[in-house]
Amino acid sequence: MPGDVSALQLVLTGDPALLAIVRLSLIVSLSAVVLAALIGIPFGAALALIQFPGRQAVIVVLNALMGLPPVVVGLAVFLALSRAGPLGSWGLLFTPKAMVIAQTVLVAPIIAALTRQTIEDLWLEYRDELNAMNVGPVGRVATLIWDARFSLVTALLAGFGRAAAEVGAIIIVGGNIDGFTRTMTTAIALETSKGDLPLAVGLGMVLIVIVIAVNALAWTARRAGERMAG
Amino acid sequence: MFTRRLLMAIAVSAVFAGSAFAQDKSILVASTTSTQDSGLFGHLLPMFKDKTGIDVKVVAQGTGQAIDTGRRGDADVLFVHAKAAEEKFLSEGFGVKRYPVMYNDFVLVGPKSDPAGIKGSKDIVAAFKTLKDKGIDFISRGDKSGTHQAELNLWKVAGIDIATDKGPWYKEIGQGMGAALNTAAASNAYVLTDRATWLSFKNKGELVIEVEGDKRLFNQYGVMLVNPAKHPNVKQEFGQQFIDWLVSSEGQKAIADFKINGEQLFYPNASDPGA
Amino acid sequence: MRAPISDLPIRFENVTVAAGAVTLLDGISLTLNPGRPTILIGPNGSGKSTLLRTAMGLVRPSQGLVTWGGREDVPPTRRAIVLQRPAMLRRSASGNIRYALRASDVARTEQQSRIDELLALVGLGQLADRPARRLSGGEQQRLALARALARDPAILFLDEPTASLDPAATKAIEDIVHAVSQRGIKIVMATHDLGEARRLAGDIVMLHRGRVVETGPAASFFSTPQTGEAKTFLAGELLV
Structure with missing residues (x-):
């Protein structure tokens, strides 16, 4: 198919418009993953360690939120950020920041739920040792997060995969504005609607290559780290 | 590290x-x-x-x-x-x-084989009546867009209450023009489109213009x-x-x-x- | 920093520990005094591990009272334990010890020399940078011992530290325990190996079905056991 070749060629030859799209996709999704990690990892760790009434219900809800439909998240963030909505004065709708917010909402439950599982498993293993060493609550959380860091990379990758692949949320809150909020996935949706299926497929292949590359990078880092720290 | x-x-x-x-x-x-x-x-x-x-x-x-x-x-x-x-x-x-x-103007596009037999007509209202009478597959945007509203208006002019008269032949997809054209191309159906999108659309398949030039198609x-x-x-x-x-x-x-x-x-x- | 008052003696007053419907310790009264190693013996399931974990403070009694040096709820700053299956932190061998040193507020400047000293003591000097979870079973036991000693305890609890080790590894552990005891650290150790009990014991506590059946100096326990359970156990017969 000539289309695939042309999309790949555009990337390889450094077509500025396409590179800007790729760059924005990465910036938005990586920023969302970083923010979601800052929220989701402490939340997941706290949920793993703190016993309180209703904890099981929170876990069930959190696990269910991993499957939040992007379009619903997009709509909710849209309504919040719209000028007529509660956060309208921020003026963020149809900006990359709105896309980051939407993807953060989408990804944070994934990272929190996977963190909760990972930390809880590790806590079962470490509990007696840490208690025997008289480690306080803050030290416990820090130790468990640090020692689970390689598993948590997997949680971050799951979040990144979700963010990079979704179109439903960012097309609503970003508006797919040429040169401003157009990402790989919204561009694919657009080219499909224009009937340029070969170009859409080509863009899709570029997206897949990027996602694989990010995963390979993280996997390599994880392996290297594990060799050093077990 | x-x-x-x-x-x-x-x-x-x-x-x-x-x-x-x-x-x-x-x-x-x-x-x-x-x-x-x-x-x-x-x-x-x-x-x-x-x-x-x-x-x-x-x-x-x-x-x-x-x-x-x-x-x-x-x-x-x-x-x-x-x-x-x-x-x-x-x-x-x-x-x-x-x-x-x-x-610009709307055009009615459909399969080259023209099962409705309306190709070359300049009367969009008559063409719509034929589609309905013969129950020929028709894709509607169904998304309250300008094109969708123009389409609804044409049904009304043709004396057809599409909300009650629609049959299985009338498919509302609730999506944009491109998606509607993709759907029509994939299922050999008729669809009303603006000429601009039609000309730049790249996945025409078997679709051709069937009806154009009626003043009522101006947009x-x-x-x-x-x-x-x-x-x-x-x-x-x-x-x-x-x-x-x-x-x-x-x-x-x-x-x-x-x-x-x-x-x-x-x-x-x-x-x-x-x- | 040393607490001014000792955790010893550790006194159990009518202590019962239950997990659900299962009674693990059943009304135990016992005093662990400073001095030579106290060895806990008894068949599997007799309550040795639970007694050690209760004395360490990891398990709270369901009934009864445990006191350390006459006080209740004393945090384990002067006690350390080597669990039956020690968990290795996902760090290097030296990282595991550094963690314990930090948890005991040992000054950063002193940490490296203490690490070197402790790894040398347990014979792991060559493996300092190896991930702890990649060490063999015997090496992990020795690292767990070094990690426990890093806390500079006055009392060291050991839960079957030589179970499933080969004779050479067992001897390595026993030598270290012996040396540690010589330094004045109170050893309380569970074993089901009577030979090991004979080699290390100052005092013996024999448990059966969550109760203490006999206590006393090792020499008299082995020569003239007083109870039927002790006689049966020493004779190498199954105690049910």
Whole structure:
């Protein structure tokens, strides 16, 4: 198919418009993953360690939120950020920041739920040792997060995969504005609607290559780290 | 430590992202898929930017959604094609003034084999009646867009109450023009489309134009500034500059000059007060 | 920093520990005094591990009272334990010890020399940078011992530290325990190996079905056991 070749060629030859799209996709999704990690990892760790009434219900809800439909998240963030909505004065709708917010909402439950599982498993293993060493609550959380860091990379990758692949949320809150909020996935949706299926497929292949590359990078880092720290 | 370096890089990229988000002299225009997908904006906006330095960001939506975007105050300017809905928007006080800009036309496309036997007709209403009588597959946008509203209007003119008379042949997909064309191409159905999207559409398959040239297929575009009295965030000055340029002789000529394969897509008519 | 008052003696007053419907310790009264190693013996399931974990403070009694040096609820700053299956932190061998040193507020400047000293003591000097979870079973036991000693305890609890080790590894552990005891650290150790009990014991506590059946100096326990359970157990017969 000539289309695939042309999309790949555009990337390889450094077509500025396409590179800007790729760059924005990465910036938005990586920023969302970083923010979601800052929220989701402490939340997941706290949920793993703190016993309180209703904890099981929170876990069930959190696990269910991993499957939040992007379009619903997009709509909710849209309504919040719209000028007529509660956060309208921020003026963020149809900006990359709105896309980051939407993807953060989408990804944070994934990272929190996977963190909760990972930390809880590790806590079962470490509990007696840490208690025997008289480690306080803050030290416990820090130790468990640090020692689970390689598993948590997997949680971050799951979040990144979700963010990079979704179109439903960012097309609503970003508006797919040429040169401003157009990402790989919204561009694919657009080219499909224009009937340029070969170009859409080509863009899709570029997206897949990027996602694989990010995963390979993280996997390599994880392996290297594990060799050093077990 | 590898991971730490990786996380650091991600964090740094997140910080730098802030600068990529910085914006200056720009307006947001809510418009329709036809103006965007045909490439009209790609043709007009660089000229306007050269002249004024204003960046125009276009959110391409169906006309219904675009008008709702304006109603919420999320856009500065509306550039759409559904006169009745636009006038309602004005009368509710959400817009300042409507300026006619240009028109293009709708065409009825369908499979080359033409199972309805309407090819070459200049009477769109008769063609619609035939489709309904023979129960020929028809794809409707079903998304309250300008094209969808034009289609509904044609059914009404044909004396058909489509809400009650529709059968399994009438498929509402609730999506944009491109998706409707893709669906029609994949299922050999008929579909009403604006000519601009049709000409630039690349996945035509077996589809050809069946009916065109009926005056009732003309499609008028208007442009409006969202009322700053309702939404103080509206960039009144830049938005009005864009509108003024579109209806100026320079803007009108730029619209007339836009062609695909030598074919003119939009016909400027800002000087026609009835449009 | 040393607490001014000792955790010893550790006194159990009518202590019962239950997990659900299962009674693990059943009304135990017992005093662990300073001095030579106290060895807990008894068949599997007799309550040795639970007694050690209760004395360490990891398990709270369901009934009864445990006191350390006459006080209740004393945090384990002067006690350390090597669990039956020690968990290795996902760090290097030296990282595991550094963690314990930090948890005991040992000054950063002193940490490296203490790490070197402790790894040398347990014979792991060559493996300092190896991930702890990649060490063999015997090496992990020795690292767990070094990690426990890093806390500079006055009392060291050991839960079958030589179970499933080969004779050479067992001897390595026993030598270290012996040396540690010589330094004045109170050893309380569970074993089901009577030979090991004979080699290390100062005092013996024999448990059966969550109760103490016999206590006393090792010499008299082995020469003239007083109870039927002790006689049966020493004779190498199954105690049910």
